[in-house]
Amino acid sequence: MTSASLFVPQTDTTDMPADSRPAATDTTSDSAAAATELKKLQKKLRKQVSWAIRDFNMIEDGDVVMVCVSGGKDSYTLLDILLLLKRIAPINFDVVAVNLDQKQPGYPEDILPNYLNEQGIAHYILEKDTYSIVKSVVPEGKTYCSACSRLRRGSLYGFAKQIGATKIALGHHRDDILATFFLNLFHGGALKAMPPKLLSDDKQNVLIRPLAYVEEKDIIEYARLREFPIIPCNLCGSQTNLQRAIINDMLREWDGAHPQRLASIFKAIQNVAPSQLADRELFDFENLSLDRDEDERLFEGDNIQVGQSERLAQIGLPTAPQTQDYTPKFAERSTTDKAANNDSQKIPVINPVI
Template structure:
Protein backbone atom coordinates (compact mmCIF):
# COMPACT_ATOMS: atom_id res chain seq x y z
CA UNK A 1 0.00 0.00 0.00
CA UNK A 2 1.16 3.50 -0.71
CA UNK A 3 -0.30 5.04 2.43
CA UNK A 4 -0.46 3.99 6.04
CA UNK A 5 -3.98 2.88 6.91
CA UNK A 6 -5.88 5.20 9.23
CA UNK A 7 -7.78 4.04 12.27
CA UNK A 8 -11.56 3.83 11.87
CA UNK A 9 -14.04 5.17 14.46
CA UNK A 10 -13.61 3.53 17.87
CA UNK A 11 -16.23 1.52 19.74
CA UNK A 12 -17.94 3.50 22.47
CA UNK A 13 -17.82 0.46 24.75
CA UNK A 14 -14.05 0.70 25.23
CA UNK A 15 -12.48 2.64 28.09
CA UNK A 16 -10.28 5.65 27.43
CA UNK A 17 -7.10 3.65 27.95
CA UNK A 18 -8.35 0.85 25.71
CA UNK A 19 -9.18 3.35 22.97
CA UNK A 20 -5.65 4.77 23.10
CA UNK A 21 -4.24 1.26 23.02
CA UNK A 22 -6.42 0.37 20.04
CA UNK A 23 -5.25 3.46 18.18
CA UNK A 24 -1.62 2.50 18.78
CA UNK A 25 -2.20 -1.06 17.59
CA UNK A 26 -4.07 0.12 14.51
CA UNK A 27 -1.27 2.56 13.71
CA UNK A 28 1.37 -0.16 14.10
CA UNK A 29 -0.55 -2.62 11.94
CA UNK A 30 -1.24 0.00 9.29
CA UNK A 31 2.44 0.95 9.23
CA UNK A 32 3.53 -2.68 8.86
CA UNK A 33 1.04 -3.24 6.03
CA UNK A 34 2.34 -0.15 4.24
CA UNK A 35 6.05 -0.85 4.84
CA UNK A 36 5.90 -4.37 3.42
CA UNK A 37 2.99 -3.98 0.96
CA UNK A 38 1.17 -6.76 2.77
CA UNK A 39 -2.33 -6.18 1.39
CA UNK A 40 -3.23 -5.02 -2.11
CA UNK A 41 -6.41 -4.16 -3.95
CA UNK A 42 -8.52 -7.25 -4.62
CA UNK A 43 -6.73 -9.47 -2.10
CA UNK A 44 -8.54 -12.23 -0.25
CA UNK A 45 -6.90 -12.44 3.17
CA UNK A 46 -7.22 -15.71 5.07
CA UNK A 47 -6.87 -14.78 8.75
CA UNK A 48 -5.80 -17.78 10.81
CA UNK A 49 -7.58 -17.77 14.17
CA UNK A 50 -6.54 -20.20 16.89
CA UNK A 51 -8.71 -18.74 19.62
CA UNK A 52 -5.74 -17.08 21.32
CA UNK A 53 -5.23 -13.40 22.14
CA UNK A 54 -2.99 -12.70 19.14
CA UNK A 55 -5.25 -14.02 16.39
CA UNK A 56 -8.37 -12.44 17.92
CA UNK A 57 -6.58 -9.10 17.99
CA UNK A 58 -5.32 -9.52 14.44
CA UNK A 59 -8.82 -10.23 13.12
CA UNK A 60 -10.32 -7.26 14.98
CA UNK A 61 -7.69 -4.83 13.70
CA UNK A 62 -7.82 -6.03 10.09
CA UNK A 63 -11.61 -5.77 10.04
CA UNK A 64 -11.38 -2.26 11.47
CA UNK A 65 -8.70 -1.13 9.02
CA UNK A 66 -10.63 -2.53 6.08
CA UNK A 67 -13.35 0.06 6.69
CA UNK A 68 -10.98 2.90 5.72
CA UNK A 69 -8.36 1.15 3.67
CA UNK A 70 -7.36 2.82 0.38
CA UNK A 71 -7.82 -0.61 -1.25
CA UNK A 72 -10.62 -3.16 -1.30
CA UNK A 73 -9.91 -6.58 0.19
CA UNK A 74 -11.86 -9.56 1.47
CA UNK A 75 -11.36 -11.20 4.87
CA UNK A 76 -12.03 -14.86 5.61
CA UNK A 77 -11.40 -16.06 9.16
CA UNK A 78 -10.21 -19.66 9.47
CA UNK A 79 -9.94 -21.97 12.43
CA UNK A 80 -8.37 -25.40 12.42
CA UNK A 81 -10.09 -27.79 14.82
CA UNK A 82 -7.31 -30.27 15.56
CA UNK A 83 -9.61 -32.53 17.59
CA UNK A 84 -7.88 -31.86 20.86
CA UNK A 85 -9.78 -33.41 23.76
CA UNK A 86 -12.13 -30.86 25.31
CA UNK A 87 -11.74 -28.32 22.49
CA UNK A 88 -14.85 -26.09 22.57
CA UNK A 89 -15.71 -26.35 18.87
CA UNK A 90 -18.71 -24.04 19.19
CA UNK A 91 -16.83 -21.00 20.52
CA UNK A 92 -15.18 -19.64 17.36
CA UNK A 93 -18.11 -20.16 14.96
CA UNK A 94 -20.34 -18.32 17.41
CA UNK A 95 -17.81 -15.51 17.73
CA UNK A 96 -17.32 -15.18 13.97
CA UNK A 97 -21.06 -14.99 13.44
CA UNK A 98 -21.44 -12.40 16.19
CA UNK A 99 -19.01 -10.02 14.45
CA UNK A 100 -20.30 -10.75 10.96
CA UNK A 101 -17.11 -12.06 9.38
CA UNK A 102 -16.94 -14.70 6.67
CA UNK A 103 -15.30 -17.83 8.05
CA UNK A 104 -14.26 -21.41 7.43
CA UNK A 105 -13.85 -24.11 10.10
CA UNK A 106 -11.51 -26.92 9.05
CA UNK A 107 -11.52 -30.15 11.04
CA UNK A 108 -8.44 -32.38 10.94
CA UNK A 109 -7.34 -34.82 13.63
CA UNK A 110 -3.72 -33.68 13.85
CA UNK A 111 -3.84 -34.23 17.61
CA UNK A 112 -3.76 -38.02 17.24
CA UNK A 113 -0.89 -37.82 14.75
CA UNK A 114 1.18 -35.61 17.04
CA UNK A 115 0.55 -37.77 20.12
CA UNK A 116 1.45 -40.89 18.14
CA UNK A 117 4.66 -39.54 16.60
CA UNK A 118 6.10 -37.43 19.44
CA UNK A 119 7.43 -39.26 22.53
CA UNK A 120 5.84 -38.34 25.85
CA UNK A 121 7.45 -35.27 27.37
CA UNK A 122 8.98 -34.04 24.10
CA UNK A 123 8.05 -30.74 22.47
CA UNK A 124 5.15 -31.16 20.06
CA UNK A 125 5.33 -27.68 18.50
CA UNK A 126 7.50 -28.53 15.47
CA UNK A 127 5.36 -31.38 14.14
CA UNK A 128 2.10 -29.65 15.05
CA UNK A 129 3.25 -26.53 13.19
CA UNK A 130 4.20 -28.45 10.05
CA UNK A 131 0.87 -30.27 9.92
CA UNK A 132 -1.04 -27.06 10.57
CA UNK A 133 0.87 -25.17 7.89
CA UNK A 134 0.05 -27.77 5.25
CA UNK A 135 -3.66 -27.62 6.07
CA UNK A 136 -3.65 -23.81 6.03
CA UNK A 137 -1.98 -23.76 2.61
CA UNK A 138 -4.50 -26.25 1.26
CA UNK A 139 -7.42 -24.22 2.62
CA UNK A 140 -6.00 -21.00 1.16
CA UNK A 141 -5.81 -22.69 -2.22
CA UNK A 142 -9.39 -23.95 -1.97
CA UNK A 143 -10.71 -20.52 -1.03
CA UNK A 144 -8.63 -18.60 -3.53
CA UNK A 145 -6.90 -16.64 -0.77
CA UNK A 146 -4.05 -14.46 -2.02
CA UNK A 147 -2.62 -13.71 1.43
CA UNK A 148 -2.44 -15.74 4.65
CA UNK A 149 -2.37 -13.58 7.80
CA UNK A 150 -0.80 -14.94 10.99
CA UNK A 151 -0.94 -13.35 14.44
CA UNK A 152 2.77 -13.27 15.27
CA UNK A 153 3.75 -10.09 17.12
CA UNK A 154 7.04 -8.27 17.69
CA UNK A 155 8.26 -10.57 20.45
CA UNK A 156 7.54 -13.66 18.36
CA UNK A 157 9.90 -12.31 15.70
CA UNK A 158 12.63 -11.62 18.25
CA UNK A 159 12.24 -14.95 20.02
CA UNK A 160 12.70 -16.70 16.68
CA UNK A 161 15.82 -14.64 16.02
CA UNK A 162 17.44 -15.74 19.27
CA UNK A 163 16.27 -19.34 18.89
CA UNK A 164 18.01 -19.50 15.52
CA UNK A 165 21.17 -17.85 16.85
CA UNK A 166 21.43 -19.92 20.03
CA UNK A 167 20.30 -23.29 18.72
CA UNK A 168 20.50 -23.11 14.91
CA UNK A 169 23.65 -21.10 14.21
CA UNK A 170 21.77 -18.65 11.98
CA UNK A 171 20.86 -14.98 12.14
CA UNK A 172 17.28 -15.54 11.02
CA UNK A 173 13.93 -14.36 12.36
CA UNK A 174 10.27 -14.43 11.28
CA UNK A 175 9.87 -12.00 8.38
CA UNK A 176 6.80 -9.75 8.29
CA UNK A 177 6.11 -11.06 4.78
CA UNK A 178 7.09 -14.48 3.46
CA UNK A 179 6.73 -16.52 0.30
CA UNK A 180 6.02 -20.22 0.84
CA UNK A 181 8.66 -22.71 -0.30
CA UNK A 182 6.68 -23.67 -3.40
CA UNK A 183 6.08 -20.02 -4.27
CA UNK A 184 2.31 -20.47 -4.18
CA UNK A 185 1.41 -18.53 -1.04
CA UNK A 186 2.26 -15.20 0.59
CA UNK A 187 2.20 -15.20 4.38
CA UNK A 188 1.89 -11.86 6.19
CA UNK A 189 2.32 -10.89 9.84
CA UNK A 190 0.52 -7.55 10.30
CA UNK A 191 1.26 -7.53 14.07
CA UNK A 192 5.03 -7.45 13.41
CA UNK A 193 5.35 -3.96 14.96
CA UNK A 194 2.98 -4.66 17.88
CA UNK A 195 4.31 -5.34 21.37
CA UNK A 196 3.00 -8.52 22.97
CA UNK A 197 2.08 -6.60 26.13
CA UNK A 198 -0.14 -4.26 24.10
CA UNK A 199 -1.83 -7.20 22.40
CA UNK A 200 -2.44 -8.89 25.75
CA UNK A 201 -3.92 -5.74 27.29
CA UNK A 202 -6.15 -5.17 24.28
CA UNK A 203 -7.38 -8.78 24.37
CA UNK A 204 -8.34 -8.36 28.03
CA UNK A 205 -10.17 -5.12 27.25
CA UNK A 206 -12.07 -6.81 24.42
CA UNK A 207 -12.88 -9.81 26.64
CA UNK A 208 -12.31 -12.32 23.87
CA UNK A 209 -13.45 -15.93 24.46
CA UNK A 210 -9.90 -17.25 24.72
CA UNK A 211 -9.32 -20.94 23.94
CA UNK A 212 -6.10 -22.28 25.51
CA UNK A 213 -3.89 -24.70 23.59
CA UNK A 214 -3.58 -27.83 25.72
CA UNK A 215 -1.91 -29.99 23.10
CA UNK A 216 1.58 -29.10 24.28
CA UNK A 217 0.90 -29.91 27.92
CA UNK A 218 3.42 -28.48 30.37
CA UNK A 219 6.62 -27.78 28.49
CA UNK A 220 8.17 -25.15 30.72
CA UNK A 221 11.64 -26.09 29.50
CA UNK A 222 10.82 -25.62 25.83
CA UNK A 223 13.48 -23.51 24.14
CA UNK A 224 11.06 -20.79 23.06
CA UNK A 225 9.84 -20.34 26.63
CA UNK A 226 13.42 -19.97 27.80
CA UNK A 227 14.06 -17.28 25.20
CA UNK A 228 10.78 -15.53 26.09
CA UNK A 229 11.81 -15.43 29.74
CA UNK A 230 15.26 -14.10 28.79
CA UNK A 231 13.84 -11.25 26.71
CA UNK A 232 11.27 -10.41 29.37
CA UNK A 233 14.05 -10.25 31.96
CA UNK A 234 16.08 -7.91 29.75
CA UNK A 235 13.08 -5.61 29.29
CA UNK A 236 12.35 -5.52 33.02
CA UNK A 237 15.92 -4.64 33.89
CA UNK A 238 16.58 -2.35 30.93
CA UNK A 239 13.39 -0.86 29.45
CA UNK A 240 13.68 -0.16 25.76
CA UNK A 241 15.91 -3.12 24.92
CA UNK A 242 13.15 -5.01 23.09
CA UNK A 243 12.32 -1.98 20.98
CA UNK A 244 16.01 -1.56 20.13
CA UNK A 245 16.30 -5.22 19.14
CA UNK A 246 13.22 -4.94 16.93
CA UNK A 247 14.69 -1.87 15.26
CA UNK A 248 17.92 -3.79 14.64
CA UNK A 249 16.02 -6.27 12.45
CA UNK A 250 15.55 -3.44 9.96
CA UNK A 251 19.11 -2.10 10.22
CA UNK A 252 21.37 -4.90 9.01
CA UNK A 253 24.95 -4.03 8.00
CA UNK A 254 26.30 -6.99 5.96
CA UNK A 255 29.86 -5.58 5.81
CA UNK A 256 30.05 -5.80 9.61
CA UNK A 257 28.99 -9.42 9.87
CA UNK A 258 30.83 -12.45 8.47
CA UNK A 259 28.66 -13.87 5.70
CA UNK A 260 30.56 -13.95 2.43
CA UNK A 261 27.32 -14.46 0.53
CA UNK A 262 26.07 -11.06 1.67
CA UNK A 263 29.32 -9.13 1.42
CA UNK A 264 32.37 -9.87 -0.73
CA UNK A 265 35.19 -9.78 1.81
CA UNK A 266 37.63 -11.56 -0.52
CA UNK A 267 37.85 -8.67 -2.96
CA UNK A 268 37.98 -5.96 -0.27
CA UNK A 269 40.94 -3.67 -1.02
CA UNK A 270 42.56 -0.67 0.59
CA UNK A 271 41.26 1.54 -2.19
CA UNK A 272 37.65 0.44 -1.81
CA UNK A 273 35.14 2.73 -0.14
CA UNK A 274 32.57 1.08 2.12
CA UNK A 275 29.47 3.22 2.50
CA UNK A 276 28.72 1.70 5.90
CA UNK A 277 32.01 2.97 7.26
CA UNK A 278 34.23 1.45 9.92
CA UNK A 279 32.79 2.32 13.30
CA UNK A 280 34.89 -0.13 15.27
CA UNK A 281 37.54 2.46 16.15
CA UNK A 282 35.37 5.55 15.85
CA UNK A 283 35.34 7.08 19.33
CA UNK A 284 32.09 8.99 18.89
CA UNK A 285 30.28 6.02 17.42
CA UNK A 286 31.69 3.68 20.03
CA UNK A 287 30.45 5.95 22.80
CA UNK A 288 27.03 6.21 21.22
CA UNK A 289 26.75 2.47 20.75
CA UNK A 290 28.21 1.50 24.09
CA UNK A 291 26.28 3.83 26.37
CA UNK A 292 22.85 2.19 26.13
CA UNK A 293 24.16 -1.36 26.27
CA UNK A 294 27.00 -1.15 28.76
CA UNK A 295 24.80 -2.00 31.72
CA UNK A 296 23.18 -4.82 29.78
CA UNK A 297 26.59 -6.36 29.05
CA UNK A 298 27.64 -6.00 32.68
CA UNK A 299 24.38 -7.52 33.83
CA UNK A 300 24.75 -10.47 31.42
CA UNK A 301 28.33 -10.99 32.58
CA UNK A 302 27.18 -11.14 36.18
CA UNK A 303 24.62 -13.74 35.19
CA UNK A 304 27.30 -15.86 33.53
CA UNK A 305 29.61 -15.57 36.51
CA UNK A 306 26.84 -16.62 38.85
Protein backbone atom coordinates in the same frame (compact mmCIF):
# COMPACT_ATOMS: atom_id res chain seq x y z
CA MET B 1 -18.27 -8.88 23.02
CA THR B 2 -20.44 -6.84 20.68
CA SER B 3 -19.69 -3.31 19.63
CA ALA B 4 -22.69 -2.07 21.62
CA SER B 5 -21.05 -3.18 24.87
CA LEU B 6 -18.19 -0.77 24.27
CA PHE B 7 -20.41 2.22 25.05
CA VAL B 8 -21.36 3.28 28.53
CA PRO B 9 -25.18 3.72 28.74
CA GLN B 10 -26.23 7.16 29.92
CA THR B 11 -29.39 7.78 31.96
CA ASP B 12 -31.23 11.07 31.49
CA THR B 13 -31.55 12.52 35.01
CA THR B 14 -32.65 16.05 34.07
CA ASP B 15 -36.23 15.79 35.32
CA MET B 16 -35.55 13.59 38.34
CA PRO B 17 -35.78 14.91 41.89
CA ALA B 18 -32.36 15.40 43.39
CA ASP B 19 -32.88 12.68 45.99
CA SER B 20 -34.05 10.10 43.41
CA ARG B 21 -31.23 10.49 40.85
CA PRO B 22 -28.84 7.54 40.73
CA ALA B 23 -25.50 8.27 42.32
CA ALA B 24 -22.34 7.76 40.32
CA THR B 25 -20.98 4.30 41.00
CA ASP B 26 -17.51 2.84 40.81
CA THR B 27 -18.79 0.39 38.19
CA THR B 28 -19.86 3.20 35.85
CA SER B 29 -16.58 5.00 36.40
CA ASP B 30 -14.58 1.85 35.74
CA SER B 31 -16.56 1.15 32.55
CA ALA B 32 -15.91 4.65 31.25
CA ALA B 33 -12.21 4.35 32.04
CA ALA B 34 -12.03 0.96 30.32
CA ALA B 35 -13.78 2.33 27.22
CA THR B 36 -11.33 5.23 27.05
CA GLU B 37 -8.37 2.91 27.54
CA LEU B 38 -9.66 0.58 24.82
CA LYS B 39 -10.14 3.44 22.36
CA LYS B 40 -6.61 4.72 22.99
CA LEU B 41 -5.02 1.27 22.71
CA GLN B 42 -7.03 0.41 19.60
CA LYS B 43 -5.76 3.58 17.93
CA LYS B 44 -2.18 2.66 18.79
CA LEU B 45 -2.51 -0.88 17.41
CA ARG B 46 -4.27 0.40 14.29
CA LYS B 47 -1.37 2.75 13.58
CA GLN B 48 1.27 0.08 14.18
CA VAL B 49 -0.50 -2.43 11.94
CA SER B 50 -0.99 0.23 9.27
CA TRP B 51 2.72 1.07 9.36
CA ALA B 52 3.68 -2.58 8.98
CA ILE B 53 1.28 -3.05 6.07
CA ARG B 54 2.64 0.08 4.40
CA ASP B 55 6.33 -0.65 5.04
CA PHE B 56 6.19 -4.17 3.59
CA ASN B 57 3.33 -3.71 1.09
CA MET B 58 1.44 -6.49 2.84
CA ILE B 59 -2.06 -5.84 1.51
CA GLU B 60 -2.94 -4.53 -1.95
CA ASP B 61 -6.15 -3.52 -3.66
CA GLY B 62 -8.30 -6.55 -4.41
CA ASP B 63 -6.57 -8.91 -1.97
CA VAL B 64 -8.42 -11.67 -0.16
CA VAL B 65 -6.71 -11.97 3.21
CA MET B 66 -7.08 -15.30 4.99
CA VAL B 67 -6.57 -14.71 8.73
CA CYS B 68 -5.49 -17.84 10.57
CA VAL B 69 -7.44 -17.80 13.83
CA SER B 70 -6.49 -20.18 16.63
CA GLY B 71 -8.63 -18.78 19.41
CA GLY B 72 -5.65 -17.15 21.11
CA LYS B 73 -5.18 -13.48 21.98
CA ASP B 74 -2.85 -12.79 19.04
CA SER B 75 -5.08 -14.05 16.24
CA TYR B 76 -8.20 -12.48 17.78
CA THR B 77 -6.40 -9.13 17.90
CA LEU B 78 -5.11 -9.48 14.35
CA LEU B 79 -8.57 -10.28 13.01
CA ASP B 80 -10.15 -7.43 14.96
CA ILE B 81 -7.68 -4.79 13.75
CA LEU B 82 -7.74 -5.95 10.12
CA LEU B 83 -11.54 -5.78 10.06
CA LEU B 84 -11.33 -2.27 11.47
CA LEU B 85 -8.79 -1.25 8.83
CA LYS B 86 -10.92 -2.82 6.09
CA ARG B 87 -13.67 -0.32 6.90
CA ILE B 88 -11.41 2.74 6.72
CA ALA B 89 -8.62 1.75 4.31
CA PRO B 90 -8.28 3.65 1.01
CA ILE B 91 -8.12 0.30 -0.84
CA ASN B 92 -10.59 -2.55 -1.15
CA PHE B 93 -9.73 -5.95 0.31
CA ASP B 94 -11.64 -8.82 1.89
CA VAL B 95 -11.00 -10.69 5.12
CA VAL B 96 -11.93 -14.29 5.85
CA ALA B 97 -11.15 -16.12 9.10
CA VAL B 98 -9.98 -19.74 8.99
CA ASN B 99 -9.54 -22.04 11.97
CA LEU B 100 -8.07 -25.54 12.01
CA ASP B 101 -9.76 -27.73 14.61
CA GLN B 102 -6.98 -30.22 15.38
CA LYS B 103 -9.21 -32.41 17.55
CA GLN B 104 -7.34 -31.92 20.77
CA PRO B 105 -9.03 -33.61 23.75
CA GLY B 106 -11.34 -31.22 25.54
CA TYR B 107 -11.18 -28.60 22.79
CA PRO B 108 -14.31 -26.37 23.03
CA GLU B 109 -15.49 -26.59 19.42
CA ASP B 110 -18.37 -24.15 19.79
CA ILE B 111 -16.54 -21.10 21.18
CA LEU B 112 -14.80 -19.85 18.05
CA PRO B 113 -17.63 -20.40 15.51
CA ASN B 114 -20.10 -18.85 17.96
CA TYR B 115 -17.91 -15.76 18.31
CA LEU B 116 -17.34 -15.43 14.55
CA ASN B 117 -21.05 -15.82 13.83
CA GLU B 118 -22.00 -13.27 16.50
CA GLN B 119 -19.59 -10.79 14.94
CA GLY B 120 -20.83 -11.54 11.41
CA ILE B 121 -17.35 -12.58 10.26
CA ALA B 122 -17.06 -14.82 7.19
CA HIS B 123 -15.13 -17.93 8.21
CA TYR B 124 -14.26 -21.57 7.68
CA ILE B 125 -13.64 -24.17 10.38
CA LEU B 126 -11.41 -26.98 9.08
CA GLU B 127 -11.54 -30.27 11.01
CA LYS B 128 -8.49 -32.52 10.94
CA ASP B 129 -7.14 -34.85 13.61
CA THR B 130 -3.52 -33.71 13.60
CA TYR B 131 -3.40 -34.23 17.37
CA SER B 132 -3.22 -38.02 17.02
CA ILE B 133 -0.56 -37.70 14.31
CA VAL B 134 1.61 -35.43 16.46
CA LYS B 135 1.28 -37.70 19.48
CA SER B 136 2.29 -40.71 17.39
CA VAL B 137 5.37 -39.21 15.72
CA VAL B 138 6.87 -37.15 18.55
CA PRO B 139 8.90 -39.18 21.09
CA GLU B 140 7.82 -39.05 24.72
CA GLY B 141 9.30 -36.06 26.52
CA LYS B 142 9.92 -34.06 23.32
CA THR B 143 8.01 -30.88 22.48
CA TYR B 144 5.14 -31.02 20.01
CA CYS B 145 5.42 -27.49 18.62
CA SER B 146 7.51 -28.18 15.54
CA ALA B 147 5.51 -31.17 14.26
CA CYS B 148 2.19 -29.52 15.13
CA SER B 149 3.18 -26.33 13.35
CA ARG B 150 4.27 -28.13 10.17
CA LEU B 151 1.03 -30.09 9.93
CA ARG B 152 -1.05 -26.98 10.60
CA ARG B 153 0.84 -24.91 8.03
CA GLY B 154 0.47 -27.57 5.34
CA SER B 155 -3.29 -27.73 5.79
CA LEU B 156 -3.80 -23.97 5.94
CA TYR B 157 -1.50 -23.16 3.02
CA GLY B 158 -3.27 -25.65 0.79
CA PHE B 159 -6.69 -24.34 1.80
CA ALA B 160 -5.66 -20.75 1.03
CA LYS B 161 -4.91 -21.77 -2.54
CA GLN B 162 -8.13 -23.79 -2.71
CA ILE B 163 -10.35 -20.81 -1.84
CA GLY B 164 -8.29 -18.27 -3.79
CA ALA B 165 -6.94 -16.26 -0.84
CA THR B 166 -4.09 -14.07 -2.03
CA LYS B 167 -2.49 -13.43 1.39
CA ILE B 168 -2.26 -15.53 4.56
CA ALA B 169 -2.17 -13.38 7.71
CA LEU B 170 -0.52 -14.84 10.80
CA GLY B 171 -0.77 -13.44 14.33
CA HIS B 172 2.93 -13.32 15.19
CA HIS B 173 3.86 -10.08 16.96
CA ARG B 174 7.13 -8.24 17.62
CA ASP B 175 8.02 -10.36 20.66
CA ASP B 176 7.45 -13.58 18.68
CA ILE B 177 9.87 -12.32 16.04
CA LEU B 178 12.49 -11.49 18.67
CA ALA B 179 12.01 -14.83 20.46
CA THR B 180 12.55 -16.66 17.15
CA PHE B 181 15.67 -14.57 16.54
CA PHE B 182 17.17 -15.63 19.87
CA LEU B 183 16.09 -19.27 19.48
CA ASN B 184 17.97 -19.40 16.19
CA LEU B 185 20.90 -17.52 17.71
CA PHE B 186 21.20 -19.70 20.82
CA HIS B 187 20.15 -23.07 19.46
CA GLY B 188 20.11 -22.96 15.66
CA GLY B 189 23.41 -21.34 14.80
CA ALA B 190 21.66 -18.94 12.43
CA LEU B 191 21.06 -15.22 12.41
CA LYS B 192 17.41 -15.19 11.35
CA ALA B 193 13.93 -14.51 12.69
CA MET B 194 10.40 -14.32 11.27
CA PRO B 195 10.07 -11.89 8.34
CA PRO B 196 7.01 -9.62 8.30
CA LYS B 197 6.32 -10.82 4.74
CA LEU B 198 7.35 -14.13 3.20
CA LEU B 199 6.89 -16.09 -0.01
CA SER B 200 6.39 -19.76 0.84
CA ASP B 201 9.06 -22.21 -0.32
CA ASP B 202 6.79 -23.60 -3.02
CA LYS B 203 5.94 -20.04 -4.11
CA GLN B 204 2.22 -20.79 -3.82
CA ASN B 205 1.40 -18.42 -0.95
CA VAL B 206 2.43 -15.04 0.45
CA LEU B 207 2.47 -14.88 4.25
CA ILE B 208 2.11 -11.60 6.12
CA ARG B 209 2.51 -10.70 9.80
CA PRO B 210 0.68 -7.39 10.27
CA LEU B 211 1.36 -7.42 14.04
CA ALA B 212 5.12 -7.27 13.44
CA TYR B 213 5.43 -3.87 15.15
CA VAL B 214 3.04 -4.66 18.02
CA GLU B 215 4.28 -5.55 21.52
CA GLU B 216 2.82 -8.60 23.22
CA LYS B 217 1.93 -6.70 26.38
CA ASP B 218 -0.32 -4.41 24.33
CA ILE B 219 -2.04 -7.44 22.78
CA ILE B 220 -2.60 -8.95 26.23
CA GLU B 221 -4.23 -5.73 27.39
CA TYR B 222 -6.28 -5.36 24.21
CA ALA B 223 -7.60 -8.92 24.48
CA ARG B 224 -8.58 -8.24 28.09
CA LEU B 225 -10.43 -5.05 27.23
CA ARG B 226 -12.17 -6.62 24.24
CA GLU B 227 -13.05 -9.70 26.31
CA PHE B 228 -12.12 -12.16 23.58
CA PRO B 229 -13.17 -15.76 24.35
CA ILE B 230 -9.64 -17.14 24.61
CA ILE B 231 -9.11 -20.85 23.89
CA PRO B 232 -5.91 -22.21 25.51
CA CYS B 233 -3.72 -24.68 23.63
CA ASN B 234 -3.85 -27.89 25.66
CA LEU B 235 -1.43 -29.68 23.38
CA CYS B 236 1.58 -27.36 23.39
CA GLY B 237 0.67 -25.13 26.32
CA SER B 238 0.66 -28.06 28.75
CA GLN B 239 4.34 -28.81 28.16
CA THR B 240 7.00 -27.43 30.47
CA ASN B 241 10.55 -26.22 29.85
CA LEU B 242 9.89 -25.19 26.26
CA GLN B 243 12.87 -23.23 24.97
CA ARG B 244 10.58 -20.58 23.49
CA ALA B 245 8.98 -20.08 26.92
CA ILE B 246 12.43 -19.65 28.45
CA ILE B 247 13.34 -17.07 25.80
CA ASN B 248 10.04 -15.24 26.36
CA ASP B 249 10.77 -15.03 30.09
CA MET B 250 14.17 -13.56 29.26
CA LEU B 251 12.61 -10.94 26.96
CA ARG B 252 10.03 -9.96 29.60
CA GLU B 253 12.78 -9.57 32.19
CA TRP B 254 14.76 -7.35 29.83
CA ASP B 255 11.68 -5.30 29.01
CA GLY B 256 11.01 -4.71 32.69
CA ALA B 257 14.59 -3.69 33.51
CA HIS B 258 15.43 -1.91 30.23
CA PRO B 259 12.24 -0.68 28.50
CA GLN B 260 13.98 0.32 25.25
CA ARG B 261 16.09 -2.81 24.82
CA LEU B 262 13.59 -4.87 22.82
CA ALA B 263 12.81 -1.92 20.56
CA SER B 264 16.53 -1.53 19.91
CA ILE B 265 16.97 -5.23 19.12
CA PHE B 266 14.02 -5.18 16.73
CA LYS B 267 15.46 -2.09 15.05
CA ALA B 268 18.75 -3.99 14.66
CA ILE B 269 17.15 -6.77 12.62
CA GLN B 270 15.81 -4.05 10.32
CA ASN B 271 19.25 -2.49 9.98
CA VAL B 272 21.56 -5.32 8.89
CA ALA B 273 25.13 -4.56 7.80
CA PRO B 274 26.30 -7.65 5.85
CA SER B 275 29.91 -6.45 5.65
CA GLN B 276 30.06 -6.33 9.46
CA LEU B 277 29.05 -9.99 9.90
CA ALA B 278 30.78 -13.15 8.69
CA ASP B 279 28.43 -14.75 6.15
CA ARG B 280 30.53 -15.40 3.03
CA GLU B 281 27.38 -16.02 0.99
CA LEU B 282 25.92 -12.67 2.00
CA PHE B 283 29.04 -10.57 1.44
CA ASP B 284 32.05 -11.12 -0.85
CA PHE B 285 34.93 -10.99 1.61
CA GLU B 286 37.29 -12.95 -0.65
CA ASN B 287 37.48 -10.34 -3.38
CA LEU B 288 37.96 -7.25 -1.23
CA SER B 289 40.83 -5.14 -2.62
CA LEU B 290 42.46 -1.78 -2.08
CA ASP B 291 41.51 1.22 -4.16
CA ARG B 292 43.87 3.88 -2.80
CA ASP B 293 44.34 7.29 -4.36
CA GLU B 294 47.64 9.17 -4.75
CA ASP B 295 47.05 11.58 -1.86
CA GLU B 296 49.55 11.06 0.94
CA ARG B 297 48.21 11.36 4.46
CA LEU B 298 50.91 12.01 7.04
CA PHE B 299 50.55 10.86 10.61
CA GLU B 300 49.13 13.67 12.72
CA GLY B 301 51.17 13.79 15.92
CA ASP B 302 54.34 14.91 17.66
CA ASN B 303 56.82 12.16 16.88
CA ILE B 304 57.29 8.63 15.51
CA GLN B 305 59.76 6.35 17.19
CA VAL B 306 61.49 4.00 14.75
CA GLY B 307 62.95 0.67 15.84
CA GLN B 308 65.11 -1.76 13.86
CA SER B 309 65.72 0.64 10.97
CA GLU B 310 67.78 -1.85 9.00
CA ARG B 311 65.00 -4.42 9.16
CA LEU B 312 62.43 -1.83 8.07
CA ALA B 313 64.67 -0.89 5.13
CA GLN B 314 64.97 -4.53 4.11
CA ILE B 315 61.20 -4.78 4.03
CA GLY B 316 61.08 -1.60 1.95
CA LEU B 317 59.37 0.55 4.55
CA PRO B 318 60.40 4.15 5.39
CA THR B 319 62.91 4.54 8.23
CA ALA B 320 62.05 8.19 8.92
CA PRO B 321 58.33 8.71 8.28
CA GLN B 322 57.20 12.31 8.42
CA THR B 323 54.62 13.81 10.74
CA GLN B 324 52.32 16.82 10.63
CA ASP B 325 50.70 18.95 13.29
CA TYR B 326 47.62 17.49 14.94
CA THR B 327 44.67 19.83 14.26
CA PRO B 328 41.46 17.87 14.66
CA LYS B 329 38.55 19.06 12.55
CA PHE B 330 36.18 19.13 15.50
CA ALA B 331 38.46 21.71 17.17
CA GLU B 332 38.57 24.06 14.16
CA ARG B 333 35.28 25.76 14.96
CA SER B 334 35.65 29.10 16.63
CA THR B 335 34.58 29.72 20.18
CA THR B 336 31.88 32.01 18.80
CA ASP B 337 30.40 29.22 16.70
CA LYS B 338 30.35 26.87 19.66
CA ALA B 339 28.64 29.44 21.83
CA ALA B 340 26.10 30.20 19.12
CA ASN B 341 25.25 26.52 18.75
CA ASN B 342 25.34 25.96 22.50
CA ASP B 343 27.43 22.90 21.75
CA SER B 344 30.38 21.48 23.65
CA GLN B 345 33.49 20.11 21.95
CA LYS B 346 32.85 16.53 20.91
CA ILE B 347 35.16 13.87 19.60
CA PRO B 348 33.79 12.32 16.41
CA VAL B 349 32.65 8.71 16.62
CA ILE B 350 34.46 6.28 14.34
CA ASN B 351 34.27 2.54 13.90
CA PRO B 352 36.18 1.12 16.90
CA VAL B 353 36.73 -2.23 15.21
CA ILE B 354 40.00 -2.46 13.31
